Amino acid sequence: MYWVWPVVSIIVSLLSFVVAWRFYRYVNDMVTADESIQKWGKLIREGAFSFLRTEYRILAHFVAVAALLIFLFFPPIWISASVMTNISMAISYVAGAVLSGLAGILGMSIATIANVKAAAAAKEGLAKSYMAGFRGGAVMGMAIVGSGLIGASIIYLLYPDDPRFVLAFSFGASSLALFAKAGGGIFTKTADIAADLTGKVELGIPEDDPRNPAVIADNVGDNVGDVAGMGADLFDSNIASLAAALILGVSLNQVPLVFCLSALGLLSSIIGVSTSGVKEGGHPGHALNRGTYLTTGLFFVLTLIATLIFDFEPRLWFAAVIGLAAGVIIGVTSERFTSDEGQPVRRVAKASRNGPAFTIISGFSYGLLSTFPALLGIGGAALIAYLVAAPLGPGYALFGIAISAVGMLSVVGMITSNDAYGPIVDNARGIAEMGGLGEEVLEITDQLDSAGNTAKAITKGFSIGAAGLTVIALLAAYQEILIQAGKPSEFAILSPLVFFGMIVGVAVPAVFSAMLMLGVDKNASRMVREIHRQFDEIPGLKEGKEGVSPDYDRCIEIAAVGALKELLPAGIIVIVVTLAVGFIGGVQAIGGFLAGNIMSGLLLALLMSNAGGMWDNAKKYIETGKYGGKGSAAHKAGVIGDTVGDPFKDTAGPSINTQITVVSLVASLCATLFAAFSLLG
């Protein structure tokens, strides 16, 4: 009866597709009478797909090469007798990349429809506009979780004894996430910075001025980074936690529980998103939170009932609940740290009076401080889950950690929906302004946007917490693979190879994030050159002559190609260093390497995301009139802080998650290779 819960998972996944389809229709059928906003919407939509085409073209090559390597080396085809195994591994890998990519396309497709619909609906009031934004986001949420779960379930049903195929599937999803998140992160900040430098700084024209050739790329960036990127990231964490739990759970006969938690989590999310709505005059932020609390509560009750009925271990249920609670706590904490109602943001704003250097120093300092509660949360959740599960017998303790990661990610359908809501209503606000829909409409979209920003801050903390528990679970899965292969699997800190691997591992997220940020710099220069070229060569553009419009597409193309060009060396270096450490130091060094990666990765991700968020909100806080308001010295300092924070919070910080996951998966997949061939191991 191993197949019952995977089949339930498939059914729930199909249900989520139905909901996604219903929502898609709902949003698509909304009226957009206004032509001017349709024009802007169309430009953004075309730009977004232009980026996706470029991304997927380059990604296709990457995936093809990786699939070939997997086919040849996992395990080495010239040693192993079973070519079929290797073909299946490669197919699982491709399936992970393709499914995540399809979910991304669907999400982008609806997001770039929903933004226009939400702008138009704002004329009729808050309630309808909210529905356009939220249901648009929920299409993404449902598609991401549904396609991940259905893929993992099918692969598991095909190979119930060997969860490494799910690992390969997860690696496919990670490859895509690397491109979508880090590539998208470089793209969005490239466009943002280039648009600001040429528009606001050089020409003194406003942010969304249509004369600026980068203006569409800038709007596209929001969707590319926040919709497709964050979606791919959560898809990735979700599947990776599932894969880790399966690897640890197979020998314990606990696979049914894993699928049960995932299926009930998705079911709770389906109910949560289906019932979400806001009354006219209500608070959209409360509506989003209500959905999250409802989903969380449902998950709690449903899984408790399932545990009692189907005789699962109550201790494991508790581990899952701990994980979920930790996720919510970390999310809310990091929101508090970056909210303008908290002390840190206000102090950063106050320090700005003395000049930009003080904005940077204080924001960076509070960013460092903010890592403490989150690290304590991740460490505490892992510790409690471990201790709770340990009495069940050998192997259960680490499985407890994996289950807590699964628990944390169980409500990811709801979380992704909330998150994708953000950029949609952000775009809606921009479209309403560009299309001149008037003050009343802007007031409504502002309200929706502000709720979106809070949701985004919570999601960011949540996604780092989720990635944290997931990579710990992946480290445990790596150990389990070594145990099953009969290799030494204790990673003693003071064993020389472990220690060496750990110290090298610490440097990897630092190097990766530095390369991404320097990539933004370089790519922005390219785009600035292109904008200058257009201003020089297109007559009448600078002056805003009627009928003259810039070549938006060329800018998008340059930003997209450049972003992926900057990403590739960073991604390849990470994988090469992992392989180098593995083939030199062997499996022990890799154990330390993963731990070092996790430690420094979590530290840097939290620091950069939170400091960036603080700078952003400190600037906004000053803009409300504090310390001289707009145009004051404090405001100028705040703007500089915000610009520094942009690549921190939107490029480097959130990409580190994916980098650690990729490294962990490469390590697990190559474990037997490293065990067989290594210089010192």
Added chain:
Amino acid sequence: MYWVWPVVSIIVSLLSFVVAWRFYRYVNDMVTADESIQKWGKLIREGAFSFLRTEYRILAHFVAVAALLIFLFFPPIWISASVMTNISMAISYVAGAVLSGLAGILGMSIATIANVKAAAAAKEGLAKSYMAGFRGGAVMGMAIVGSGLIGASIIYLLYPDDPRFVLAFSFGASSLALFAKAGGGIFTKTADIAADLTGKVELGIPEDDPRNPAVIADNVGDNVGDVAGMGADLFDSNIASLAAALILGVSLNQVPLVFCLSALGLLSSIIGVSTSGVKEGGHPGHALNRGTYLTTGLFFVLTLIATLIFDFEPRLWFAAVIGLAAGVIIGVTSERFTSDEGQPVRRVAKASRNGPAFTIISGFSYGLLSTFPALLGIGGAALIAYLVAAPLGPGYALFGIAISAVGMLSVVGMITSNDAYGPIVDNARGIAEMGGLGEEVLEITDQLDSAGNTAKAITKGFSIGAAGLTVIALLAAYQEILIQAGKPSEFAILSPLVFFGMIVGVAVPAVFSAMLMLGVDKNASRMVREIHRQFDEIPGLKEGKEGVSPDYDRCIEIAAVGALKELLPAGIIVIVVTLAVGFIGGVQAIGGFLAGNIMSGLLLALLMSNAGGMWDNAKKYIETGKYGGKGSAAHKAGVIGDTVGDPFKDTAGPSINTQITVVSLVASLCATLFAAFSLLG
């Protein structure tokens, strides 16, 4: 014959005192005819001692409380029968603090004489001025290493079987280093920032204008941070590496080798500093480097001969040499990264054209990248030392790491001399300018100063590398203490308590450095208020009326008291978290905690020191006329970068070393307590 090498160490230490005394006399006997420079010199000198008095007053309370706690709890006096042991532990602790403090006073005393002498001697040419600066620095170098080694040797001779007394001695030195380094770091940046904000920004008067009440505090700061602070830091690392090597070496009967390496290292340094000098028209930077190379070469040859004659293990000799080589390589690498002849600094300067945000982003990114070679160097040295020593038998592998740390620190006498030379000639330059000694003299002091900056950059890298190897050795020592107490001593990464400790440990250096930087901010506000008060209340001060001078002392007092007030909570939190982790998670959690501390501490220390150095030099590079030179937009951006870098490189970055050492020593001292009393361990 266990006493032979300790006695040799004592003799060499006494020899180093003789050299220090000779140099003191040499510098003190130099002529200073010029009265105006004497006046400035006197003000700086009095200010420096005013800070030291404040520091040592507060420190005395701290040391008294700590000594009492050591007396009561190591081991708990109500359990242990031997009160004498506890008294000796407490006395060893106090001795460590007092000896380090005395060396600091001596160093400050000569540094604040030598700066005036060097300024005066510059009238007669480069050679003599160099000698004043270098021999002034060497007094500090010799005093630091001599007093540390003599103290450790005597304590070891008194208690040859129990090296924990040397550990207590080392903890005393660490306590002092925490105050001198972190407190001094806050003081120096407080004065710097307050002087700039009120002088340059508000009043538009030049940097060293005597009307500014903060100007003397600013000059005092250089001595406080760079002479006393760096000296205490290297004293601390030196003794800690010795203590770790003794703990690991006692049961292996390898104590003679440890003292042999230390004694011969000091002897090499004595010869190195005694022969250093520069010809008229020569290059002072080359002279400093020649001294380092000579010392390193001598150490290599002398220890090789000793190994052959006294039949030490050649493998251990090799481990020591590896450590020394790694120290030199890390120092030179980090100098390359922060030198204006390297790509990173030039690219940061270039990025400044686009505004301060790009200065910050690019400097931060290169700072992240710069951590990679240094971490690889530390990890590689530890790995090689371990592998080289491992074949000698059980216990030797970790002892090899400790010996490589001792080897790296063997030339610390020479390194400290070079380092203390920097602020002396920096001050000499300031005094020459304030005293109006003319262009020709300034040219010479500039040349000396520039060599000092390079030496400082190398020392900073070296000191982080040394601290890195030392804390790894301390972690091994901690393990050894557990082994001898019969406690579980393997720290498996995936053991829950170890992992939990590790994640919490990662956060500690982040929180510590954030508190220091925020402390600078707060303290600078206090000082700005005091400066405003003086400008308001002292008639004629602002206008520069003849005979009116500000109350320099009051500013120094406020900066000093404030610095220590800001430091205390940071220091106490670090110790409290260590104790909390220990009493909750027990010895296993502490093992992980130390590893987490080391990982994130090294990462942050390297990042902050190197990024700070890059920003500093990028600003200087622009000032040579690049990208518009002084006054250009790029220069303004560069100045902002430099201001951000100040607390990075002079307060937080270099204090992290000391913080990790303090935590490691507290852990080792409390190991048996944690083993006896802990909630989960």
